[in-house]
Amino acid sequence: MPEYNIRGVTVNFPYQAYPCQELYMERVIQCLQESVQEKQENTTAICSRNALLESPTGTGKTMCLLCSSYAWLIDYKKKSYGTGPIPKIIFTSRTHSQLTHAIQELKRSAYVPEIVVMGSREQMCVNPDVVSLKGFQQISKCSSLVRSGGCKFHAKFNEMKKSGDLFHHETEDEIEDIEDLLTKGLKHNFCPFFYAREKQKCAEIIFMPYNYLIDPLLRKKVNVDITNSIIIFDEAHNVQKLCAEASSFDFSGINICKAIAEIEKCRSELDKISIDPLENAKSIELKSDCLDISSALLDLDIHLDDMEISEDGYTATGDTIFDIFSYASVHPSTWESFNEKIKSICGFLQLKKQNCSGLERVREAIERIFSDFNASSEIFKNYFKVFIYYSKKQPGVMNTNLSSEHLQLYSDVLSTRDRKKDFRKTKTLSFWCFNPGISMQKLASENPLAFILTSGTLSPMESFAYELGLNFPIRLENPHVVSKDQICVMVAQAGPTGTKLNSSYTNRASETYLKEVGGTLLNLSKIVPDGLLVFFPSYTLMDQCVELWKRSNGGAKSIWESVNQNKTIILEPKESTKLNQSIREYEESITSRKEKTTGACFFAVCRGRVSEGLDFKNRNGRCCMIVGLPFPPLHDLKVKLKRDYLDETAQRIIKENPNAKPMTGSDWYAQESSRAVNQAIGRIIRHRYDYGAVVLCDERFMYQNQRKQLSKWLQPHVKVANQFGEISNGISMFFKNAFQKFGLESEKVKPPTAPAVKKLPRFSLNLTELYRSSNGAELLRPQQRNIYHEDYEEYRNEMGNIQDVPLTEEGIEPQGITSSSLLQHYKTSSVNDPKRSITKQPNIVPARSSSSIPFNASSSSISSSTSSSASNNNNNNTPSITLPSTIDQPPLKRNVVLNSFVNPNSEFLNPQLRNASPITASRNTTSPITTSTKESQQGSTSSKNSAEYLQQVKATLTADQYKEFKNLLIQFREHNSKDSKNTNNTFLHLVKKLVGLFGVSNIEIIEKFKNFISPKLHNSFDEIVKKQILLHADEDTNLKKRKQEHVQLDLVSGAITKKTKTVPLSNTSSKPIVIEDDNTDQTNTPMDHDIPLTLEACSDLTSSTLSAQISMTTNSNNNIHQPHNQGASPSSMQSDKEEPKPAGTVCTICKEACKEPTAAKCGHICCFSCWQQWLNYKLECPTCKAKVRPKLLTRLFF
Known part of the structure; x- marks a missing residue:
């Protein structure tokens, strides 16, 4: 696949680019680079490095636009890694069919960004009861079903959102248009409409019709944050017209009549219901609102009827609109409360399944007038016109679009003023904007990064730029590719x-x-x-x-x-x-x-x-x-x-x-x-x-x-x-x-169909991680929110040697990497290779996706004997690297290639791991080591466990702790090779250090280490771990409180009274550990007296042996421990003498001193704001995974 280096950005293009296409992509990247530079110099500046790009239809404009903008985004992520928020690309076009065409073009490229298409209910609803309706009735029906819980598709969406499985059906190479999303919504029974609105929070490219952005009322409903976004208007030749229309409206007198009739319908419905005193008070308030709004609209209607205008109409400056609406008692200081009353009436009518389109039109007109501009501004006087004229059709009484019921209700109200309506003289009030730049400037005030407007027909450009009122210093009028x-x-x-x-x-x-x-x-x-x-x-x-x-x-x-x-x-x-x-x-x-x-x-x-x-x-x-x-x-x-x-x-x-x-x-x-x-x-x-x-x-x-x-x-x-x-x-x-x-259809010159383009690795966090980072920015550090793939940087090199690197289902599988070569690689590549240097970017974790850890071609052929020798030669050399620090987050679904740091010939190493070839492994595909499989399968599984283990260690420990962990393994290997007599002491030292490093709250990681040692040491490992757990757990006073609340331990029978079930501590241990299970009845289950702790069952025992919840408060990442009490005993854990000492407590989410410390029922303490954001993502403790109910959180005061 061709690649182009354009202004320092590597752009992958699906075919050989023509000069005009390269020029087009160069202008796109220039616009984005200069816009970033402008923002760095002045963060509050209105974007002024915008682009107008004209390229004829047939020149591949859309493909150039998507490839260059997304390539720039990838490059920006790498260069600005961790320094601030990452921009989004908002790609807009006039119609959904044009958006579908753009997405099809994106599918033909090598890129696989996270995208979402925004649409209306008409395009995206899958509920048969709603799809059959149109316009306002469709919106009203949907809102009613959502409020009452009557839509199973929305209910499923909510269920998926709360469980964290909203994007579980996404795949790495999936790009969905609206049709794909509808198909998936029907298959999984969730609502595509609300799904798209949720997904836009974490998408890299958002596709939508451009009236969703230009129209301020629609933009408010869609709720898309355009701050720091790249806004692209494709087929932008209509943008001027749409900008002017977005600030204009035509308001017929019939709308006022209909609104008044709807209010009377609301009053009659209120008179029918008999309710309790509390509800009666609400009913009285709503009736009062009905009287206020009806009277105000009737005054406005009479005023318009009484205005004397010629047959050609009446024209005035835009500020006249305030005088007209003042007859309805709507002023800059009162319009919001007026609209709130209308909203309350509409809400009641919707509950009664009544139409309120007339009231909605009134509310929309008022909001367009008063919401965007200061009433005292000269904007209205200079840029708007008011025009009142007789409706062209001169409708008679029976052609007013009013039902007979509404007509009668309106006539009844009008009779209270001793008036009659002559519908042949119905007037229309028009409020017209003649400056399209007002809407664009309003959009620019929300601080996007840049605007790119492109079309096949923008000429003449000077007038186009002038009317939009923004600076467009970057322009292009491209030639055609035809001869x-x-x-x-x-x-x-x-x-x-x-x-x-x-x-x-x-x-x-x-x-x-x-x-x-x-x-x-x-x-x-x-x-x-x-x-x-x-x-x-x-x-x-x-x-x-x-x-x-x-x-x-x-x-x-x-x-x-x-x-x-x-x-x-x-x-x-x-x-x-x-x-x-x-x-x-x-x-x-x-x-x-x-x-x-x-x-x-x-x-x-x-x-x-x-x-x-x-x-x-x-x-x-x-x-x-x-x-x-x-x-x-x-x-x-x-x-x-x-x-x-x-x-x-x-x-x-x-x-x-x-x-x-x-x-x-x-x-x-x-x-x-x-x-x-x-x-x-x-x-x-x-x-x-x-x-x-x-x-x-x-x-x-x-x-x-x-x-x-x-x-x-x-x-x-x-x-x-x-x-x-x-x-x-x-x-x-x-x-x-x-x-x-x-030829007749250019068949004489058309080339054969091009082969399918090989997709690049997705350059982002997985979708769930992106979603979490967008919903709780403070839960992830900036560099964690913007993790990028180091694989992408090496993609071209790997493609050049693809025959030497066989592909597997999970990625690229290098051959012959040993623990020694891996350590040596870290020494050389991290320090000497500036492209791969980790030390140059502290606190950065390169997330790996579908390719291996970088290695030289020569290292791929190292034999096991050579690697063993290399291992011995490097025993005294501690790797001179700085590994990244991370925060405690659920494991990412990322693929890595690794090998054990332990000497492959060590007697402590499980025989199944000796001489095992490394394999690409995924965190979420780890399975326990079994002895019943064939030798090749054992080696593969062992390597996957090895990959799982090292990646979890990286994600749990800080940089210094991880370095200590590596040195500990090297020290263990050195002791083993020098003095086999001291192996027992070395082993005891190793296990103690493991427990000290990880803390008892990370029992899962400690447990997994047993899979990498010889089976004959499993029992010893269990005994040492048990004792160390007890010693560490005794220092956590929160454990005592939790034991009293959750556990009733019978010291004579060794039984726990709780909803429990038992699972083995490991695949070799015969002693059961009690774990919580809300699906079982209360039973008395035997329990080892030496393990007074409670473990929660994992939802997926195939991906991790156990997810242990030790009854104590311990940070899983930057662990805060009290001094070890060497004299602790199991019985001392039941002592209730000491009270918790929360002073100086560190939040387990943000890792800083707690602000407004708040405790969950499990005992773990976090900042109140951190709890709020975390529980929006998942209703469980971030440390022990215990279920957390927000209303049971307890504020602590010291």
Whole structure:
């Protein structure tokens, strides 16, 4: 797989990149690098190193964008390791279909990031009762089921979330789009909608429609934190329009009528219920709210009705909106309480399964006005307009969208004011924003890292950047990857009869002009193969042309009939529901070539649905005919107000700065036309091997200033024809040559299907760890939250020698690494190799995933005898390394390759481990050593236990403790080789040190060590461990308290009265240990008098022998011990003379002195805030794993 070093970042690309693709990725990485530098210099600065990147459709824009941004993120994680939060990538596009395309592109790459797709209930709900509904009713039904616990999918989601198994079904190489998530939700019976909202907290890339970010109300509902995030707007040519709409609304008087009727429905429902005094008080309060809101909305409705406006409407500055809503007693100081009352009413109506869409519309309008801006600000006056007009349809009484019940309820309320409603005079209140930059600046105020806006058609860029109100110093207008043989662009100044083609507003009514356009179309239909797209400036002009072309000219065929003989004509429907059917008819007409036709012709409108994002590749889009310049409708009020706003703003700017060149209304008007043309042309030539022609049918395209507004990649190909014959000849020759060179569907040049791309190791914590770090940032140190794979850095080297490193199911299995070579490797690689130096980054644990610990090629062939010799030669050399310190966290599911530090020939070493080859092992796949398997299987299992053990040791001990542990093993080996007579003393010394290092709360790790010694020493090991446990446990006074609460020990019979079951201490011990089991009845189980302790049963005995809960308070990582009481005895543990001494207690979670010390029932003490965050993740003690109920936590006061 090709790799590219771009500005110091290694980017893996699935195929050989074209120069324009490398340039595009370079701009993306430049934007991100400079943005990080800016943040480092000023953490509060609004992002100003943003990027506008234009690259034509078919240039691999989406793949470049995803690969370069995620490659930069990986590089950032390595270089900024532990220094701060890691950014997220928020990838947005206009529609879910475009997001699905982006995810499919990501699946084709080598990267496997953690992703999530955000969607609405309409896309993601799997509950049949909710899916069948639409709009507000769907939301209301979902909310009602969630509150009542009636949705089994949400209940399962909650159950998985509380148990910590929310992401248990994730796999290492899985990238899920919405369809995948829906399938998985149905399979596992959980809710994909709420799952996605939870997963976004820990995802590396979040995919969502961009209105989820731009619209402040939607952003609040989605609850995505964009701080320090990389925000990518793909297909961003619509962002300006959406930004303006996000701060605007149209509010019909019918909405007020409906809201008032809904309030009356609420009051009638309240009158029906009989409830207790406490509930009655709530009912009285709700009735009072109903009266307040109903009266206020009625005042607003009457005010709007009484306003005298002309037939053209009433226009005012934006700050007028406050005067209008003041009639409803809604002010900047009261709007929140007003909306809270509406929310209470809606909540009650939802419980009664009643509609409240009218009230919701009122609440939304008020929130849009008052929530984002200061009421005294000049923003409203300068950038907004209020427009009140009569509804266009002039609805009668029966066409108000009000049910008869609601209509009657509203009329009853209106009669209390001695009023009648004339629905024929219903007005609409519009609040329009004309500055798209307001929404973008609001988004930028939440401190994202950078904005990257990209599309195939951003030109002209200057106006685009100006309107968004942000700095975009990094820009790119990329060329296309196609050659000159694949694109033909011609300007038709005149039609076949020589009549000038000009689509100006005054010329459009001319039949001569319309017939000339028809003649041009007829000629093109004869010479263009397959699909011909015709884009009109408006539906009005398209309808005029169709009407005229269908007229018969005497006895001759009409233009419509003549064109239909060559190509089947399909019209873009005005109803969106019929569009898919029209597209299917168009494509079928091309592939079937009905009768004598040569394909199909699709009539569409610039800025319509067809021109925005639809794909007409290969035969479906061989030619694009642009009928005139698609200026916005000149007499449209919104267009007029927009031009006036820009002219006023330009005058104000020039007054302040005479040298400034702001965009005027005329500039905007012209550039909107060019942007629509570029977007329509982008429907054809959709990939590297596609070809097509463009005919610009308007004489104004011959002027240089107009052609400069076209996309940069088009400009070199534009040819102006003086006569129409040049058009016919040029187009004919182009298709003749293209067919000979490329074929009907470019089959002559398309390469064979590329092989599947080998995936890189996932560059992150596993999903559960990411989730935990995102929910409790203080539970993990920064470097722990951002663990990265050292494997990734070596991936290229390993791929080069793949035949020498056989792959296993778990990863790469190196051969011949011994304990000596491993120690020697740590000496050399950690100190001498700067890329792999651990000492350069203190307190960093490289999390390993699917490859081995780094080793040299020469070390892979070391024989066992050589390694044994090397081991003896290095006996006196202590490894000069600094190993990382860690915190006490549940084991990560990471793969490692290791070997025992113990001499392979030691008599203390289990024979099953001698000469065993190392193997890639996973923490969660450890199994006990058995003697019934074949020798090869024993070696494999032993190596896995060895891997499990060393990795757990690393995760438990501090750096100094781990170093002491290693020195202890080396010392043990040296004593064994020098003096075999002292082995018993050495063994006793070793076990004592083990217990001292780990503490009795880590009995699991001490127990596992027995699997690595000879079976003949197991009994001795057990006896020494028992005595050491008793000595250490006696010093913990919390043990006495717990014994009184939880254990009743009969010293005569040796029985414990508790819900218990027994398991052996080890696979060789015959003495049982009592462990807690809530699923059994109370029994008296024999217990060894020498082991007065209680152990909790593990949920998975295959991954660890026992999960021991010693009845005491001990930190599992940085253990805090009182001085050892050598005279302790088992009976002394039952003494109740000493009381706990919590002064100076260290929190077992954050490892610092307790702030607001709080004790669980098991006796362990943590900070109150640490408990809160930990229990959000798992309802158990982080030290002893005992179940913890939040309400039973006890605050301690000293």
